Amino acid sequence: ADGGTGSVTAEGATFHLLRVGEQLYLKADAAFWNKEDGKSGEDGSDTAAADKLDGKYVKVPTGDPSYKKFSGFTDKDLLLDGLLTLHGSLATDGHHEQSGVRTIRITGDGGSGGKLDVSLEGKPYPLRLERAGGAGTLSFSSWGKDFALKEPAKDETVDYGKQLPTS
Structure with a gap:
């Protein structure tokens, strides 16, 4: 804050x-x-x-x-609030890894609407977001520190x- x-x-x-x-x-x-x-x-x-x-x-x-x-x-x-948005129909896209942390990937419209990797370890924090339309990738780290x-x-x-x- x-x-x-x-x-x-x-x-x-x-x-x-x-x-x-x-x-x-x-x-x-x-x-x-x-x-x-x-x-x-x-x-x-x-x-x-x-x-x-x-x-x-x-x-x-x-x-x-x-x-x-x-x-x-x-x-x-x-x-x-402004960035964690996926467009289209939501679905899971298997387990992945981000910076050594196991994640589950959520996609919008099979990936064209964005991809979000959420931690499967500890609290389910977002770790990586590929924005729709190639609008960039965001990496989130140091949650809770x-x-x-x-x-x-x-x-x-x-x-x-x-x-x-x-x-």
Whole structure:
């Protein structure tokens, strides 16, 4: 309830999210920031900002459009309600294994509507979701384990104020 942490990989780029209370931070390497800018950086001028953000936690202002988009990844209830959806007729698709844990797979429309692997060990937590239509795969781990939430140190943080730069 006090926050969350994790990583998101999309189109070959990975970024890390950390939310402590209402404060959201995004951390990525320079390549991610260059890609986000949509600039090539061939002349070296546009890579300077990305280099400054490399490996730093960027404080995402609550009013920035990115805040709503990314904070949902750190809210367990919102994340699960919005993502754990299979489309079409539901059926089981046998026993499988995810990260060494035995699972049962549930499919929507024979797999075209998504696939969900649920743990058969301990509580039946979702462990892996292949979203319908090739919309991505989500892996869930560390269920029931506590983790420390603390804001990053000032020297690890960049604060842009009310809105992130668009370029």
